[in-house]
Amino acid sequence: MTRWEQLVKEQLPEAISVLQDYCRQPSISAQGIGILETVHILTELITKANGKYQLLNDCGGNPVVYAVFEPGPNGDPDKTILFYNHYDVQPPEPIEEWNYPPFGAEIHDEKMFARGVSDNKGDLIVRLQAISILQNNGGLPCRVKFLIEGEEEIGSPTLENVLQKHAGLFQADASIWEWSQKNKGEKIEIIMGVKGMCYLQLDCEGSELDIHSQYGSVLDNPAWRLIQALSSMRTVDNRISVEGFYDQIVPPAEELRQWSRDYPFDAQGVKEIFGLKRPLIVEEKNARDTFLFEPTMTVCGIESGYTGQGTKTILPKRSQAKLDCRLVPGQTPEDIASKIRAHLDKHGFDDIRVSVLSSLMPFRSDIHHPFAKTVITTAQRVYGDNHIALLPNFGGSGPMSLFGQYLGEEKPIVSIGCSWWGDQIHGPNESIRLADFEQAIRYMVELFISYEQAEASPSVSFE
Amino acid sequence: MTRWEQLVKEQLPEAISVLQDYCRQPSISAQGIGILETVHILTELITKANGKYQLLNDCGGNPVVYAVFEPGPNGDPDKTILFYNHYDVQPPEPIEEWNYPPFGAEIHDEKMFARGVSDNKGDLIVRLQAISILQNNGGLPCRVKFLIEGEEEIGSPTLENVLQKHAGLFQADASIWEWSQKNKGEKIEIIMGVKGMCYLQLDCEGSELDIHSQYGSVLDNPAWRLIQALSSMRTVDNRISVEGFYDQIVPPAEELRQWSRDYPFDAQGVKEIFGLKRPLIVEEKNARDTFLFEPTMTVCGIESGYTGQGTKTILPKRSQAKLDCRLVPGQTPEDIASKIRAHLDKHGFDDIRVSVLSSLMPFRSDIHHPFAKTVITTAQRVYGDNHIALLPNFGGSGPMSLFGQYLGEEKPIVSIGCSWWGDQIHGPNESIRLADFEQAIRYMVELFISYEQAEASPSVSFE
Missing domain, CATH: 3.30.70.360 (Alpha-Beta Plaits)
Structure with missing residues (x-):
């Protein structure tokens, strides 16, 4: 067990407890429920991890939480990573179909059940927990920023104005997006775009x-x-x-189709997890391409x-x-x-x-940027060589395009996270597996370390 | 003012008060609300009007109330009229669109507002009130029976079994159906069938x-x-x-098309009363035929x-x-x-x-039966020569066909009542006009008297 692995394990009970508190606070943007209470919890978490925050509420809508964590004594203040997260969640309805209270954050069978725990309250706590571990063990290797918005689940209507007005605040060398998951084959997805x-x-x-x-x-x-x-x-x-x-x-380049070949659209798995009553509406051999590119x-x-x-x-x-x-x-x-x-x-x-x-807008990052390589090699080390899947884009959406537009299109945006494909995001009984949560914290800690080292040899490019 | 008109007017305040009590009791068959409470109110009303009742609950479903009122000392025990009514009502939803509480039976602008007051709690009280007046003034001219069911608004699923099992109980020489209305032209509709x-x-x-x-x-x-x-x-x-x-x-006979010519399908009126946003889906000149026969x-x-x-x-x-x-x-x-x-x-x-x-099933009575003539001539006297409209059938439905099947197809079934076309049955703000209520009681009293006299010359036929 590495030093970091050990540290992550020791602090896991506290991380779980923090996540439970966060999930027990409803934050339903579509219904205007619990927004300010949730922002208050966030500011406390940021302060506790030695960060500073600023609430951006000069553009209307739910407040955007900006947070910044300064590098440690050995860190490089000229290098910045920006995280994008959202604190709002989908409505929990139909509530009668939940096996546990949607805002109870109960743990059963090594899973935590809560609306938003997978999308994406879990990932925010993963990231803050990784930062805390580094702060307590030599400091952060670079500056870290967060943009945490409260309207992602209603289509981020205010985000563009916030980015336009505060673009300077969010300047960074690379961005890490809200969320990713392990697929049916237990491969962690590394995703470079959105629909x-x-x-x-x-x-x-x-x-x-x-x-x-x-x-x-x-x-x-x-x-x-x-x-x-x-x-x-x-x-x-x-x-x-x-x-x-x-x-x-614009038809996807052949390279992208090739790139997504590791994405196993397992029709049988989808049928089981959702309990499908009907066959797919495309031929199964075409389902992966259709899902990503149509x-x-x-x-x-x-x-x-x-x-x-x-x-x-x-x-x-x-x-x-x-x-x-x-x-x-x-x-x-x-x-x-x-x-x-x-x-x-x-x-x-x-x-x-x-x-x-x-x-x-749809968005795809430049897949040839060196930051991608760091993300991938670290994932190979933490998850195992054959346990990663590279995707040109999500099937889902998010305001990635706005980041591209206001922070510079050449900056890579990569999405990674702690979820699992069976987490039932947006549906009843949304959950995360606690083992995925722990592994994601470790990955995040090691990615910070690798980023520091990789930037020493910026000529390494993604093949 | 005739003697009967005077008596009806004197007893009107009491009739209104009885109707309010009856309407304040919800009786929503689709939601299973208030059924037994309503049946209890009915049994008290029947007893108070010197009738006997029997609750038929041996076929499942909501109880059918059978009531019988014996003829007075000068009445003919060999002549029987059967009334069909229902005590259930449509759900009141959407409740927020009611101007007054749907079960408040409030009176505003000479109207009573309540779910079911027009369809058809008002008509039951009209009939019971007419019976009371006759009981107190020489007695009924014939035997009167009621079948009051509690599942009309959900399609009368139990009625056929009840009629099959108790057909003898309901034998009669003529039937009067639940409901009718004055149309836009203030003509009272006399209706001989249902869809x-x-x-x-x-x-x-x-x-x-x-x-x-x-x-x-x-x-x-x-x-x-x-x-x-x-x-x-x-x-x-x-x-x-x-x-x-x-x-x-089966295309309607030309006689029937001719017969319905007095039914003024007033497209402009319909547009106003419902607040239509779109034109009719048929040519206005064809709307009457389409409404009745399609x-x-x-x-x-x-x-x-x-x-x-x-x-x-x-x-x-x-x-x-x-x-x-x-x-x-x-x-x-x-x-x-x-x-x-x-x-x-x-x-x-x-x-x-x-x-x-x-x-x-759809149903149409034999329009040539002498009972029809009595109904029509009495209506001409009470409402005025040019204020009646004869219709071969409702646009709506009801279990008339079952009566035809079990009581004999040659027996006429005629629908008359106290409603007005603007009463908004089934919708929010259902109401009746109190003047219509009073007039319907008088019509009912006079119809009893005319029936007694008309049967002396049964050869009079409807032209």
Whole structure:
């Protein structure tokens, strides 16, 4: 056991306890719950790890927490790593499907169960814990900054203004993104990009009142209209049929397709973990490529009329749907929203109101930067040679593009973390495995050390 | 003012007070709320009007209240009228859209506001009040029976068994159905039939858990499937596209089309009362015929995934829709349900579960029966010659067909009542106008008297 491994193990009980306290505080941005209480906890954690913080609330929205930790006596003040995390979480609903309270942070079977523990309260505590260990054992090898926002789960609507206004504050040589996971094959994913997002709400109104359904043959029905409008946007073969939706996509380089070959899209595993009732909608041999490189159009929710027990014979007065499009390089949320608007107009659904609830550009880092090499070689040492998987981008989204834009596109942004693919992020019973949490702290400590050493030979490049 | 008019006016305050007490007791069959409490109120009202009651609860479901009132000393014990009413009401939701408490029975602007006051607690009190007045003034001219059920708003699932088992109890010479209304032109509708109903729930399951929406390009989505399945069942021009849906319809006789000419489908009025945002889906000149003689397929509700505030990026695990088909003579709920099942199977939606929540046959009385003449001539006297409208059937449904089947098809069933077309039955702010309530009591008293006299000359037939 290395010295660092030993130190991590000794401090693990405290790290777990800190994580429990953090997870027991709800912080639901979509519902405006617990935001300021959570910010207060963060400021205490930063102070306790000898950091300084600043609350950025001059751009509206939930406060962004900026933190900085100075290098130790032997550290290099000219080198800076910037971490991006978010303190907000998804709503816990449907609560009745949780086996344990979503804000209880209970430990069962070597896992901690809590909304947000995997996405991404666990990772923040991993990073702060690694910093504490280094502070107590010779100091940090470089300056460390954090940007911790509170609106990631609602599409980071304020982040761009904050970055624009405070870009100087966040200057760094490299960034480490919020989150990563071990996949089904227990390989830790190292991820260099994200998909974009265009999250829309579609609203249709038929009348001021719900109407007795005897009028169904003569009066228009906003439930039917929304169903027919949505149906016109996607074929039964699940091809998006909005005109021009795929036009702007920049096909991924062959190198990227090659690079993602270690990503095992294990259809059988996905079926088991989510309890799928239906086959995949693509051929399994194409699923990995589709998952990484194709855009999506997902109905996240739809509601109209009576949805309670039994029967109610009404013609609903209104209908609403939530539609999440994940975008790939070349696509922009503005263009996609406008194509959807044009499609609805063209097909006679000009009365359906389209509101953009969330917009994020897709982003991919330069995969040839030396920092990538450090991240990868350290992971090989901590996790084992054959236990890493390199991905050109997430299937998910995040505001990486804004960092690229305001901090300089040549700066690499790499996402690593403590999660596991079976953690059920965004769903009921979200959890992390405590063994992953411990290993991630060790990886983070060793990455700091390696970063210090690797920068001595900056000519080492990623092959 | 006639003697009866005077008596009705004198007793009106008491009638209103009785109706308020009755409406303040919720009786929501779809949610199982207040059933036995309501039955208790009914038994007290029947006893108070010198009637006898029997609770029929040997067939499961909510108790059916049977009541009988014997003729007075000058009445004819060989003549019987059977009333059909229901004591259950629709759910009051959405409660926030009521201006007054749905179970408050408050009076404002000469109207009483309460869930169920128009459909059809008001009518039961009209009938009991008319009986009381006659009991106190010489006695009833004939035997009067009531069948008051508690499951009409959920499609009367137990009624057929009750009628089958107790058919002898309900034998009568003529029946008066639950409800009628004054239309926009202030003409009282006299209605001789109902549409049938096939109310279905469609369920689609995709997985055991809600899934992060990043998987939208590779995993199937039960929200999309249900949307696409429903969309395949109805064209954007609102023509039902389930194969064979219209095949069994018996076209209405020209006499019936002629008969309904007094029914003013006032598109402008409908637009105003419901606050329609969209034009009718048929030409206005065809709206009356379509409303009376065409079947419907109405999405009464649909729900899947996240429908709260803001965004949640999930691929939902399940979806559900409620679908109400109103049927016309020739169609049967069994045949329609089976055609919808076949349609879904044929279009690749064999995984979508179809449950029949409610089934009712369409029904039309023989419009040439002498009892109809009595009902009409009395209405002409009470409401005025030009203030009646004859309808071959409701746009709505009810278990009339079961009465026809078990009590003999030749027995006429005529629907009359105290409502007004603007009462917003099934919606928020359901109400009745107190003037309509009073007039309906007088009509009911005079109909009893006319029935006694008319039967002396049974050869009078309806022209």
